[in-house]
Amino acid sequence: MMTVRAILIALLLCSLGSSASAELYNEEMVCRAPSDELSATEYLRSLSLDLRGSLPTEEEYDAVLNENFVPDALIADFLASDEFLDMAVRFHKALLWPNLDGLRLVNRNMELRKENSTGLYYRYYAGQRYRGDRVPCRDIEEPDPTLQTIVKVAMEDGTMREGYVWRESYWNPGEEIKVCAYDAQAMEFSENGTLCRSRSGASKDDCGCGPDLIWCAYKNEGLFREALETDLDHRVREIIGSERPYLDLLTDTSMHVNGPLVHYFRHIAEANTSFSMMPFAVSKDYLPQMDYNDTETWNAVSLPDHQAGVLTSPAFLLRFQTNRSRANQFWTKFVCEPFQPPPGGLPEAKDGEALDPDLQSRGGCKFCHAILEPAASYWGRWPESGTGYLSQEEYPAFDPACEKCALVGGCSSHCSNNYIVKALAPKEEAYFGWLKSYLYQHDAHMANVEEGPSLLVKRIAHDERLPNCMAHRAVQWLWGRNIAESEFDVLSEFSRSFMMEGYNFKELVKAVVTSPTYRRVR
Amino acid sequence: MSRWLSIFAVCILTLVGCVEEQLPSAPINPHTTPNHPAPETIPEKPTPAAVPVDLHGVGESELVPVSADEANVRPRKRMNVEQLDRALRRVTGGIGWDKNNKSELERLAATLGRPDYRQVVQEDLTPSPVFLKFLDDAARAVCTELVEREKTQGVEERVLMSHVELEDTLDSAPEKVQANLRALLLRYHGVVLGDDAPELETWRWLHTSVVHVTKDPVQAWRAICIALINHPSFYSF
Secondary structure, rough: OHHEEEHHHHHHHHHHEEOOOOOOOOOOHOOOOOOOEOOOOHHHHHHHHHOOOOOOOHHHHHHHHHOOOOOOHHHHHHHHHHHHHHHHHHHHHHHOOOOOOOOOOHHHHHHHEHHHHHHHHEEEEOHHHHHHHHHHHOOEEEOOOOOOOOOOOOOHHHHHHEEEEEEEEEOOOOOEEEEEEEHHHHOOOOOOEEEEOOOOHOOOOOOOOOOOOOOEEEOOOOHHHHHHHHHHHHHHHHHHHOOOOOOHHHOOOEEEEEEEHHHHHHHHHOOOOOOOOOOOOOOOOHHHOOOOOOOOOOOOEEEOOOOHHHOOOHHHHHOOOOHHHHHHHHHHOOOOOOOOOOOOOOOOOOOHHHHHHOOOOOOHHHHHHHHHHHHHHOOOOOOOOOOOOOOOOOOOOOOOHHHHHHOOOOOOHHHHHEEEOOHHHHHHHHHHEEEHOOOOOEHHHHHHHOOOHHHHHHHHHHHOHHHHHHHHHHHHHEEEEEHHHHHHHHHHHHHHHHHHHHOOOOHHHHHHOOOOHEEOOO | HHHHHHHHHHHHHHHHHHHHHHOOOOOOOOOOOOOOOOOOOOOOOOOOOOOOHHHOOOOOOOOOOHHHHHHEEOOOEEOHHHHHHHHHHHHHOOOOOOOOOHHHHHHHHOOOOOOOOOOOOOOOOOOOOHHHHHHHHHHHHHHHHHHHHOOOOOOOOOOOOOOOOOHHHHHHHHHHHHHHHHHHHHHHHHOOOOOOHHHHHHHHHHHHHHHHHHHHHHHHHHHHHHHHHHHHHEEEO
């Protein structure tokens, strides 16, 4: 074993090579550093790994050996493959950071658990209210399966427990399970008129999980999360696979849904308490009929014009829950202008600047916020910690009622959630009654709020920052490094050809991998 | 120093355009309805001062240009976890580093640099000692399984010993061993070598040495399989 290890080490050292001068007496024993220029087969290997994520096949090697170069048709095949779309998805994960782990998509009061010993399904947290503790009901069938009345019995441990009824579940239709009576209730409204599947309904004793338990989650929060994340992958696949202009990825109005996601938006999202699901990210009118268990079929849903592709997708809005963080991610990844202090730190604030409540003017802060605030305003009609769209009809830029309540008190949740009704500084009082995203915005930026991220995309595409940045990102991916100053003209060429080819992402990738630099490896 | 100054200058130029576009000409007048307070009580309109554009720039970032001596050539890139997993299966004809039908590389993905985009947002593709350790583990596992499989296969089915009989050595069948080595270097590293290429010498030496130590040519091919996978030309491109 030691011998093999020693041989391996020797081989590795040898492979790393030295740059000894040529013509040594034992030349045949010397491991020369390989040439910078890739051979045709090495080039094929790199292309295959970058564009498909796998090594070439023997047939592909043979084809290249016969020609002694990589035919354009082979590169075209790679770019047309499904595997390339996997690589494109991977590339975009690095831009969009789609990870919703830890995010609560389900109201805990509407979450079912199963007691393994009895097979009883019950709401663990909600049970505290009507049983006195987080416990299941009794393993005795409820006398009235229609649940006109629920009989509770005082237990020795001080809890009050009802029996169970048999019900079918949406996740396993056709099989009846034992569901605790309180949790099996199926009325749409509570006695006092509260919608049972809503946030308020989740805390009403006379609201249950609905027919077939559709308003409750059972071990499927991860499925919903994954579906929201996968929607982004499908958007990337569709736009790049069909060679539509790349800008469509950032402005398109369609979303992709599968069975669990349709179920989530239709039945479960409304009760969520961790973030605002109202207004809905996807109106129920747009949702197709899909079987809950259909996880593999993805249907494109066409949404209203205010949508801006991945930038207003639920996964992006929930991953980046404030408008500043949304703008920051976009500016960093798609504009290539990250918000960072200059070398040596921020300049000192001048007299009076340090106390300015407007971050665009406050000393130090303004270094980034003079750009960040207007940038964030493009998401001004997308609520922070929410996924819906604040339409101009329901949420006008200025609401006199909200201004009035700001001055005299008694603001509704409509006003306090969405409008400026409190001033943290006297300067802010001028904005009473305006949508929160209008705070300190300037005339020039009002259109940002109303037009949304689509306008932002058009602007940075028009001034070429988007194509420049995407060219830079493609170089980072495929060359494995940043651009050098001496290569700025090459970057411009990539960017121009990207635009000239109608923002065709595949053409951009092709330009980068067929560049001389890609073929020179050190 | 001059490099950083020029980088800073470039970044400033980039941001200047941005700032000029973003800065407003005038603040909005937020009050447009009769419900606002009497004029004398209306606070002064917000009038943020224009931000001096020369304050802007970017410091160290993932976008800072590389030095001039790195221009016109790209560095070798380490395979990511998926690429490595697929590459192992391709060169071995379907054998991956699996335990209980699950990929060990997938299990170790976070350790091997895959970001989760929550706590780690940048993929780490450095060929670190940890990566090389697990690569070696993977190589030993797949190559051992591969030679065991090939011992029971005919030469036309094999992918490791595809040009040799199990007992062939450089002494007994030098041309076959040489041809096998060349085929493996194409399969594993994508390189084409002539019979007299100096790069082949180290592989011949490895084969001879292992045969000398173990008296078993199959073990020599196992060692070559492991060495080929551990070689930078396999896991980088």
